Amino acid sequence: MTDEREITLTVNGTEHTIEVEPRRLLVHAIREDLDMTGTHIGCDTGNCGACTVLKDGEPIKSCLMFAAQADGAEILTVEGMEDLPEADDIHPLQEGFREEHGLQCGYCTPGMLMAGKALLDEHPDPDEETIRDAISGNLCRCTGYQNIVRSIEYAAEELENRAAADGGAVAADGATGGGSAASPQGDASPEGGHAAPEFGGDADTFCGREDCCGGPDGADPFDRDALLEANDADAAGDAGGTDDAADTDADDRGDTK
Amino acid sequence: MKSAPFEHHEPETVDEAVSLLESLDDPTILAGGQSLVPMLRFRLANPDVVVDINGVDSLDYLREEDGHLRLGALARHADVEDSALIDEKYGSFADAAPLVADPQIRNRGTVVGSVAQADPKGDWGSILLAHEGDVIATGPDGDRAIPADEFFLLPYDTTLGEQELITEIRVPAPEANEGSAYHKLKRKTGDYAMAGVGVRLVFDDGVIESAGIGMTAVDITNARATDAEEHLEGERPSPDLFAKAGELAAEQSNPESDEHGGADYKERMVDVLTQRALGDAAERAGTVTVERRVTQ
Ligand SMILES: Cc1cc2nc3c(=O)[nH]c(=O)nc-3n(C[C@H](O)[C@H](O)[C@H](O)COP(=O)(O)OP(=O)(O)OC[C@H]3O[C@@H](n4cnc5c(N)ncnc54)[C@H](O)[C@@H]3O)c2cc1C
Ligand code: FES
Ligand code: FES
Numbered sequence: 001m002t003d004e005r006e007i008t009l010t011v012n013g014t015e016h017t018i019e020v021e022p023r024r025l026l027v028h029a030i031r032e033d034l035d036m037t038g039t040h041i042g043c044d045t046g047n048c049g050a051c052t053v054l055k056d057g058e059p060i061k062s063c064l065m066f067a068a069q070a071d072g073a074e075i076l077t078v079e080g081m082e083d084l085p086e087a088d089d090i091h092p093l094q095e096g097f098r099e100e101h102g103l104q105c106g107y108c109t110p111g112m113l114m115a116g117k118a119l120l121d122e123h124p125d126p127d128e129e130t131i132r133d134a135i136s137g138n139l140c141r142c143t144g145y146q147n148i149v150r151s152i153e154y155a156a157e158e159l160e161n162r163a164a165a166d167g168g169a170v171a172a173d174g175a176t177g178g179g180s181a182a183s184p185q186g187d188a189s190p191e192g193g194h195a196a197p198e199f200g201g202d203a204d205t206f207c208g209r210e211d212c213c214g215g216p217d218g219a220d221p222f223d224r225d226a227l228l229e230a231n232d233a234d235a236a237g238d239a240g241g242t243d244d245a246a247d248t249d250a251d252d253r254g255d256t257k
Numbered sequence: 258m259k260s261a262p263f264e265h266h267e268p269e270t271v272d273e274a275v276s277l278l279e280s281l282d283d284p285t286i287l288a289g290g291q292s293l294v295p296m297l298r299f300r301l302a303n304p305d306v307v308v309d310i311n312g313v314d315s316l317d318y319l320r321e322e323d324g325h326l327r328l329g330a331l332a333r334h335a336d337v338e339d340s341a342l343i344d345e346k347y348g349s350f351a352d353a354a355p356l357v358a359d360p361q362i363r364n365r366g367t368v369v370g371s372v373a374q375a376d377p378k379g380d381w382g383s384i385l386l387a388h389e390g391d392v393i394a395t396g397p398d399g400d401r402a403i404p405a406d407e408f409f410l411l412p413y414d415t416t417l418g419e420q421e422l423i424t425e426i427r428v429p430a431p432e433a434n435e436g437s438a439y440h441k442l443k444r445k446t447g448d449y450a451m452a453g454v455g456v457r458l459v460f461d462d463g464v465i466e467s468a469g470i471g472m473t474a475v476d477i478t479n480a481r482a483t484d485a486e487e488h489l490e491g492e493r494p495s496p497d498l499f500a501k502a503g504e505l506a507a508e509q510s511n512p513e514s515d516e517h518g519g520a521d522y523k524e525r526m527v528d529v530l531t532q533r534a535l536g537d538a539a540e541r542a543g544t545v546t547v548e549r550r551v552t553q
Contacts, residue, residue: 005265022265022307023297045295052361061361064294068265069311115360136446137359 007071011036012080020067027051029067030077038078038110042139049138052111053077059118061137078110081117092158093117093151102151104142111138116152125156260297264306271395271424274310278420279397281306286422288330288370291362316424319343325427326350330370334363346430348541349387349437349455349534353380356439359447369423372408375415375478378449381426382409382479383471384439387455388428396421409478434460436541440530441473444517450474451517452526454482454506456534458489460542465489470502470534475510475527482506485531499535503528 004019011034018033030039030053042050044063051063054076081091088095093116096102103109112135119126119134126134131152132145140148266281268274278284285304287293288311296302310316310330317331319340326347328337337343338354357363357371357380371379372392382405385392391402396418408415417423431437441453453473459466468489470482485505492498512523 003264021262023260023262025259025294028259044298046291046362049359049361058364059361060365064291064362064365066265066290066294069290069309118360133355133446134360137361 005068007068009034009067009070009073009075011075012077012083018067022066022068024067025063026053026055026065026067026070026075027062029070030062030075033067036077036079040107040110042107042111047139048108049111049115049135050108052114052138054114054118057118057121059115059137076114076117078113081113086159086162091117091155092162093120093155095158096151096154097148100147100150100154102144102148104140104144104147108138108140108142112140112148116155119152120156120159124159126152128153260294261300261303263297263304265309266306267309267312269312269314271313271315271422274308274313274422275395275397275420277306277308278422281308284308286310286373288373289333289362289366291358291366292370292374292376310422321346321430324430326430327425327427328368329425330367330423332368334358334366334368334371335360337368338363347428347437348537349384349439349457352439352537353384353441353455356380356441356443369426372426373415373417373423375409375411375413376449377412377476377478377480378474379479380439380441380450380453380455380473383453383455383473384437385426385428386471386479386481387437387457387469389457389469390426390428392417392423393425393427394418394421395424400424406481412477432459434542436538436543438534438537438541440534440537442526442530452510452512452523452530454527454530454534456531456538458494458535458538458542460539463493465492465494468502470506470531472506472510472527475512475523477511480510482509482531484509489535494535494539499532499539502535503531506531 004021006017006019008015008017009029010016011030016034018029020029020033027039027041031037031041039053039062040050041063042048046061046064049061051061052059053062054060055065055070055073057074081087081094082089084091086092091113093113097109097113102112115135115138119131123130128149131149135145135148135152266277268277278286283304284306285293285302285308287307287309293302313331316329318327318329319332319336319342320327321342334354334357337350343350343354354363358366368381371381372385375382385405390405392405392408393400393402394417397420403416408417410416435458437455437457439453439455441450443450450473452475455471455473457469468486470485472480472482482505485502488505489498489502507524507528510524510527512520512527514520518526
């Protein structure tokens, strides 16, 4: 039942073949099997966006997808940013986060960078509202969104300047703006800097954060224990549990049907 | 916590998927996974077998055909958001898509999966109700159409059979004098609704021939505001008419107080959202502009 399966992921341009159980999440495959810990885990519930990566160019939350589902996909993680053609020493987005103080504690930064990258791929010149919408699935617990928005604006401008300077082609090595300083990017690329709390490689642990955001609307949408158990019972041909739960509920509120 | 172990099956056709559902013990369908994966991880769902339909390419469509807007089981929220057809003709869908969750989740989550999930806070169920749409299910005995009104039973529970796969949801293509809209109140971008209202109005010579109103997050399932619908039908739109409809919808809603707001407040919001959605729908129908009592 827990048979491992061989899958191929092309991460940041390098092909990797790994064995995964069906239940292995993409984020764990990236962090633990491939040892790229730049992609963070914040909430485990799809709420915080720390685990955002690009799958075939689209931003997704890698904690909400099984690794097996990404078999054959191209994945871009924060580690790949500085190798992109539009990157100089570091990517203009990373540069923006440094220049505009978009990374405060840096925990949300990798996810923000990926969301920002997806945005700028589609809208090279976004207005503030578009930027805010693009990062609306990414929580910064420092609530420093103002600086993050500015960082992405910085990158949009920088990319436009480079494109103009190159007559359309992307700079491969032309240093512009503040891009030539020795990279302090350890902060944003958490291999070195403000890295994720380590999990000791044990995928069975919770994220362990005291301030875990706990899911949409607090715990509510996931407080469905009783109903789901009841539904399972239903599926097995025993409708008792569901009806009980529902009757109570409906009676309390007055039947509207 | 990771999910309990399960077998992962990846059918490539609807027939294959249905025969897996029929032959395997306790299978669960995996579409976008945006609701199911957290449930698996919290062990709220413990299936032995997961039937992943993402490889069933024939289910990946959003089109107008045979007088209906038809969304296949792999149409993602983002597909609705990006569709020119939706933009042009389906106001309620166009309103709702960017309000569902956040961009990452919209890239993966499917409209059908959201309907199947039957979360009373799900946005699409209300729209399906307002448009008097159908859920198309395929099982061992073939296809059947389940009217939206008969689909939602309880939170997270529907009338879908155990061995059935939803292949499609569909709503009637708009008539000449039709308009629809969706309004949602949430704490912040990306949140589930505190309250939401979907409206569809069909006019005949300036008179409301048919009205559909579906409500989000204010009852144990997505719910229809029948009293308000009846009050609207046969009438000419006016601020008074819409205000009364809002009141009736609010009366018929059954919100619960929670940390985001009291039941009274949410009822009042149903009133407001209903009036706004009615105003937009009437305007989009092209026949009337109703002066708003309640504005943006
Ligand atoms: C942080 C967050 C915020 C969210 N905000 C919103 C929001 O604002 N509004 C909203 O409406 N939703 C919201 N959602 C839910 C989201 O829209 C999901 O995408 C949706 O509910 C489920 O779709 P899915 O394709 O991901 O389904 P899955 O998670 O794959 O499946 C959900 C359920 O439906 C069943 N199912 C799926 N497809 C089929 C099918 N074809 N036939 C039969 N059964 C099927 C599955 O077995 C499972 O039980 C949010 C989710 C998260 C994590
Ligand atoms: S860890 Fe994936 S969204 Fe929070
Ligand atoms: S910079 Fe710390 S969470 Fe955003």
